[in-house]
Amino acid sequence: MKKYYKVLFLPCIISWCTSCQRDLETVPIEQQTLDVIFDPRDSAGTNANRFLYDSYLHLPGIHNRVGGDYLDAATDDAVSSNTSNTSVFQLATGAYTSSSYPDNQWPNFYAGIRQTNIFISNIDRVPLKGKLSNGTPFNRVWKAESKFLRALYYFELLKRYGGVPLLGDKVLSLADDVNIPRGSFSDCVEFIVSECDAMKDSLRTNPIDANNIERPTRAAAIALKARVLLYAASPLYNGGNIDAGNQYTGYSSYNAERWQRAANAARELIDQNVLSLDPSFGNAFLNQMSPERIFARQGGNDQSVENSNGPIGYTSSINNGRTSPTQELVNAFGMANGKSITEAGSGYDLNSPYENRDPRFYATILYNGAPWLGRPAQTYEGGADKPGGIRQQTRTSYYSRKFMGNYTSSAQYSNISHDHILFRYAEVLLNFAEARNEYLNAPDADVYNAVEAIRKRAGLDPFTLTPGLSKDQMRTVIRNERRVELAFEEHRYWDVRRWKIAETEFNKELHGKLIYKLGSGTLSYQDNPVLQMKFKAPQMYFAPIPYSEVAKNQNMVQNPGW
Template sequence: MKHQKNIIAAIALILAIAGCKKYEQFPVDKVGIDKIFDPRDSAGTNAQKYLYGIYSVLKNGHNRVGGDYLDAASDDAVSSASSPSNIVTILSTGSYNSYNLPNEENLFGAYYAGIRQANEFVTHIDVVPVLAKYKGYSMKYVWKSEARLLRAYFYFELVKRYGGVPLMGNKVYTITNDLTLPRNSFDDCIKYIVSECDAVQDSLLTFPIADPEADSHRVTKGTALALKAKVLLYAASPLFNGGNIDASNPLTGYTDFQSSRWAAAANAAKDVIDLGTYSLVSEFKDVFLTQNNPEVLFIRQGDNSNSVESANGPVGFPGANGKGQTSPTQDLVNAFPMANGLPITNASSTYDINNPYNNRDPRLAKTILYNGAQWLNTQIQTFEGGLSKPNSSLQQTKTSYYMRKFMGNFEGTNNYTAHSTDWVIMRYSDILLGYAEALNEFEGPTTNVYNTLISIRKRAGINAGADNLYGLKAGITKDEMRTVIQNERRIELAFEENRYWDIRRWKLAENTMNQPRTGLSIVKAGTALNYNPVNVLTTKFVTPKMYLYPIPYDEVQKNPNMKQNPGW
């Protein structure tokens, strides 16, 4: 059995290290558990490589769901691919069950593999006599804290998909152990994740990172506090806090409502703010292009390339080879206010239906490419028959829009060049918006709620206005402010894997996803443009059971104690 454990550990190490670009692989025939956690290795070289391999379990969200962004399964976009078996289309139309939930989102096994790797590390690292220290802590203790926080993050990813899941503690299970573990309650899981964040926060690296070239991908104290804030925000949200899809079922949420959960979420977000080390960068696009900036709290390391442009850039530019994979919806475009901060539906907004993209929130042009937008030294043409909507067999936009977010500054260049493609998992504006949301739910639209939203709108480039409210209305109700915050999250965090989960935790998916996704057919007549709304996809949210994924069929079959989620 010891030999078998060594083989399992060796394979896990090799696979993990292969996914981390900074480190060399070990020879297959020379790796065992005693080599990884070596009591003679005072530098902890092999153990550190194993730890860094755990980071490879993190998902890179760029086109990760069958070639699409997860947001293309929400109301913010559709896939430009024509196949009805497109994975995001399966998700957005509810065409899945416990047998066939697509692997890109059926991450039960993937995250438990990561949890096992973290447990291997936590269990064995103590034998390694690491001499290095960090702020008084043995470096191996810092590494152990990293593994624990990554494990906590993996549990969060499971809980937001499935509800309560089995908690493994630090135990590394083998085939001789009883693996018929029951699911822990949702409450147990939230408490465990939060307690892990609390336990490790002070023994992690702190931002700014001393050696960002080597360590920018590693979790920090800020990451721990941000994860705690995110977890508590989800736990306080309607889906889990008073809106449980199975009211008496502790696996699918709390069985009661407590407003204090909103207070806990607000306080956790405030802890991140009070660190005083994170801030909004002045240029919105730089969040994703400038590495190690003070808005980023947690990343999945990418490479330097133009892969985002190749997959999502507009078609019609010879040499650029964009595939236009992501078609943003008209619903998302309409969500962006005017430059004065007023919604386009407001009579005072100055919105012009014949010039729909003029004087809009600057984030629109930094998130979406629309007809007439500048790109590669020319103007985008998404009118029917235009350069980027040729109406040929070529894959192209279905909505008249292309995604622009995450791409380099190519408005005035002729070609794409390489840039950072790190996937930002958590950033400071997400925490600010979570703080505003939780505080509004607990206390109402206080001055702190207003000021938090103003800081985000000010960075976006919205005009202050005579009242310095950046388009916000004075004296609004809690319900009105909730709508404002939800829309602000939508436009600020578009395509960052938030909207898909937000409409679920707010229990809005049964409304937003049971209507067609829309775009425009723009017809050019001489110099005039006619903007015609079109339906491009009928999405479905069939029943409330879809607020949580089904536990994979195989897991339920092999474990009689693994209860399935309601309705599946």
């Protein structure tokens, strides 16, 4: 009997594939038999390549991904300008259950895993011609790409749910037992790491050419490995298990060597010298050939980010002002001289709070007076970009600026690349610095060098750190550098959890600024509460396994507290 492409998407095969048919319907691809897709006579692999590309559709995005908002709007870095009961509001306040989790990605990623498994199991039937310049046959390259995607999908599940069912290369059918138990947290980590090690030498190498920028490279496999091991070494899993003895939510005891292992993985990529920080912080997100870029999900060449998040008062362009950065995030950005705003000698002025700040601030935040579309943004009360009334507008007097083009003097927006950057070199440096600092008794030159490279590229002067910092002091520096460097890239939500400090950081009141323009033309500033976050520990450290999965699978163990 012929096998049909349609069989991939039968919702009754296994409950986590219920979204597959819905996903496929958005893609203009025929429902073909697997014999046609993996045709032994198709040496060009035309249909197989289309099938592989189809499995990329399950990659996570970043831009306004969660119900129209950035995931960071569910952290202390931002709030949604939409005042209704948004998905990120539910995440930020704990207003969800196991049957209503707002960021349930279980069906999506298991659909991706199933599709990659089918590809891995069938691609060797296609006699692909050609090889990379290093001699690797394209069969191996494409299979390695599919394994990378599968490993990434497993990691996305792992960081949300803890240990999840591991399927190996198996493609389940109607006749199979689908009551598959969860793999332990440790087993999931080791599976992903082993896959990265096995596939990395079969992938393309950096720098990658413009025709293949969407494909994973050897650097991407190592970066994924380094991130997985960093998470595994972090307090939430490494000795801080929220449910002692629960194999699904972490390790049973602390082991410092996990930090060393994470540092070594990041160092492997650093020592290869195939990547570098882009001289321009903003360019790393807009230039598809940036030397900093490791792996991204391709987005459109459009104005989507600007239209969704730009200040609302500009009539020349569509602006919905969806994202309101918090005062807490603004305060995390230091001064151009490298000092924090509370540090003696920083030069911070309460009456001119946006002068002489860390250059990354100006590339991340649109503030009152920021040059934009030919005029200064007006986010004071009653200003063009915060007029009041019922129209959606900033709730904090700030708008998100990151990922947008240089529109300081332009009359309107133009089409630019809006890819979803999933891995970039700056994160690798910060991953290394964190892991090595946690492993050592005190930071060494390698830790300093990694952090200072980030600060130097940012344009801080001086960019050097105070010599002789303690381990705890360096930890504070690294965590703040991650916050400002990686803002709106879907790191803060997970970082605060893996550091196991969410019951403090995500249980506080968030603020914006009320800015009043006085009769003399001077401005007054006062903090204004905008949202009370709520974090229910320990249960909110992990997402609930979807209720439908627990109900259908008798071997599925729910996460603690759900």
